[in-house]
Amino acid sequence: MSFDFHRPATVTEAVDLAQRLFPTARFIAGGSDIVIQINRKKIDPSHLIDVACLPGLSGIAETSDEFTLGALTKYHTIETHPAFAGSLRALIEAASVIGGRQVQNIATIGGNIVNASPAADFVPVLLALDAVLDITGPNGSRSVPLQDFIVGPGKTSLLPVEIVTSIRLAKLPARSATAFVKEGRRRAMEISVVCVAACLTLEAGGSRCASVRLAIGAAAPKVFRAKAAEAYLEGQLADQTSFAEAGKLAAEECAPISDVRASADYRRRLVSIMVERALTACFERTGEERR
Amino acid sequence: MNRKILNIVVNGESHQVLIEPHWTLLQVLRNEIGMMGTKENCLEAECGVCTVLLDGKAVNSCILLAGQVEGCSITTIEGIGDPEHLHPLQQTFIECGAVQCGYCIPGMILTAKSFLDENPGSRPSRDEIREAIAGTLCRCTGYSKIIDAVATAAERMAISGGSQ
Ligand SMILES: Cc1cc2nc3c(=O)[nH]c(=O)nc-3n(C[C@H](O)[C@H](O)[C@H](O)COP(=O)(O)OP(=O)(O)OC[C@H]3O[C@@H](n4cnc5c(N)ncnc54)[C@H](O)[C@@H]3O)c2cc1C
Numbered sequence: 001m002s003f004d005f006h007r008p009a010t011v012t013e014a015v016d017l018a019q020r021l022f023p024t025a026r027f028i029a030g031g032s033d034i035v036i037q038i039n040r041k042k043i044d045p046s047h048l049i050d051v052a053c054l055p056g057l058s059g060i061a062e063t064s065d066e067f068t069l070g071a072l073t074k075y076h077t078i079e080t081h082p083a084f085a086g087s088l089r090a091l092i093e094a095a096s097v098i099g100g101r102q103v104q105n106i107a108t109i110g111g112n113i114v115n116a117s118p119a120a121d122f123v124p125v126l127l128a129l130d131a132v133l134d135i136t137g138p139n140g141s142r143s144v145p146l147q148d149f150i151v152g153p154g155k156t157s158l159l160p161v162e163i164v165t166s167i168r169l170a171k172l173p174a175r176s177a178t179a180f181v182k183e184g185r186r187r188a189m190e191i192s193v194v195c196v197a198a199c200l201t202l203e204a205g206g207s208r209c210a211s212v213r214l215a216i217g218a219a220a221p222k223v224f225r226a227k228a229a230e231a232y233l234e235g236q237l238a239d240q241t242s243f244a245e246a247g248k249l250a251a252e253e254c255a256p257i258s259d260v261r262a263s264a265d266y267r268r269r270l271v272s273i274m275v276e277r278a279l280t281a282c283f284e285r286t287g288e289e290r291r
Numbered sequence: 292m293n294r295k296i297l298n299i300v301v302n303g304e305s306h307q308v309l310i311e312p313h314w315t316l317l318q319v320l321r322n323e324i325g326m327m328g329t330k331e332n333c334l335e336a337e338c339g340v341c342t343v344l345l346d347g348k349a350v351n352s353c354i355l356l357a358g359q360v361e362g363c364s365i366t367t368i369e370g371i372g373d374p375e376h377l378h379p380l381q382q383t384f385i386e387c388g389a390v391q392c393g394y395c396i397p398g399m400i401l402t403a404k405s406f407l408d409e410n411p412g413s414r415p416s417r418d419e420i421r422e423a424i425a426g427t428l429c430r431c432t433g434y435s436k437i438i439d440a441v442a443t444a445a446e447r448m449a450i451s452g453g454s455q
């Protein structure tokens with residue numbers, strides 16, 4: 001284990017440095033994943049480029065139609081952000097079950113995305129919210145939907161010389177709610193056996209589903225959107241019967257593996273039940289908003 | 292290897308330490324500055340015995356590279372009280388019998404302090420305390436008394452109205 005540690009002052013400087021040191025450099029944000037990977041000798045970069053002190057990558061900004069979350073936003077900041085206590089509550093629910101407080105105080109949401117773990121907890125929520133990433137590289141900036149960004153287990157379309165700078169979330173229409181549910185082997189400090197994020201919008205004045213987005217983690221090679229379940233729900237009455245049916249469809253769509261944490265069969269059953277639970281929670285929350 | 296100077300404030304005192312890039316904050320605190328109250332165990336952010344306060348917030352010092360905390364202010368267990376002037380948490384951990392072997396206690400107290408300081412004057416429920424300390428494990432499993440101690444300290448700090 002031997003590397004040099006660099007602290008560039010700007011994003012441009014960081015990208016230049018990464019280009020010059022390619023392919024032996026890696027970016028480090030909170031370090032909660034990469035430091036462990038290095039210690040376990042899974043990776044052996046010669047250079048670490050610290051992005052944690054770069055200006056412009058922190059903080060949560062809000063306009064009339066969207067939120068912009070800096071890539072360096074820490075889970076604890078999400079948990080305590082007042083604007084997320086309403087229809088975007090799934091953000092808080094996921095942030096508060098990632099590691100313990102000590103991890104929530106250092107780990108970043110950008111790191112969760114770039115890691116692209118199939119069992120990532122924050123990714124499903126962002127996927128259910130149709131997040132868009134802003135990325136800066138040697139040729140300037142580009143934006144890419146999170147949906148297209150993660151291509152496989154641990155694999156993204158990010159070039160090694162590119163930095164994720166922010167994550168954008170469109171604000172939800174009225175009568176919308178979100179929920180995140182996670183099952184692990186114990187209640188804290190646990191990698192998800194399955195996790196589900198749901199975003200439900202009801203039709204104006206009615207009790208039918210106008211639109212539904214369901215993202216599922218730890219049940220396929222990457223976090224995925226349960227499109228068949230989503231399509232089924234559109235126009236359906238938002239009730240226990242349709243939520244249960246959506247759970248069944250999502251269970252058919254997933255492709256879980258058996259590992260030390262759970263069997264594929266158990267994961268599939270969890271998907272079915274957890275999708276139903278997440279949708280039920282969303283539905284109850286749309287009620288809270290109406291009151 | 293490129294050694295570098297690290298500027299760091301530990302318990303209010305400025306230090307300049309010559310570090311190697313792969314050293315963690317934990318290594319710097321124990322091996323270079325001699326703050327042995329910060330314990331080491333899993334080295335993977337799972338157990339919390341290495342918890343210190345980074346600009347007031349609980350973090351695992353075992354997975355933070357020293358270079359990441361350049362210019363930052365660190366508080367270790369040695370920095371929150373002394374035998375004559377115990378921090379309320381140190382006092383209630385003793386009174387409640389929350390300490391068995393003691394190995395987890397520095398991390399446990401700092402985890403609790405970070406939590407209580409975030410909501411000054413609050414009286415958290417036992418469930419909230421449990422959640423707040425979830426990242427710090429006690430192998431002696433003395434959790435009930437640890438929670439008693441944190442709740443009692445919260446109560447006293449709320450009454451005395453000041454952060455300690
Ligand atoms: C004890 C413990 C418990 C955990 N529990 C959970 C959990 O319950 N759920 C969960 O989902 N995860 C969990 N994690 C995993 C992980 O810590 C998080 O996913 C975290 O968000 C990673 O963020 P980081 O800033 O620490 O990433 P880092 O370790 O700094 O970086 C991770 C990767 O992302 C790259 N990277 C980071 N930021 C950027 C950027 N802005 N631009 C380009 N590349 C970037 C790095 O080069 C590296 O490859 C846990 C980790 C620990 C140590």
Ligand code: FES
Binds near residue numbers: 336352
């Ligand atoms: S030694 Fe740092 S968390 Fe266990």
Ligand code: FES
Binds near residue numbers: 390391392396431433
């Ligand atoms: S008192 Fe022994 S580990 Fe907690």
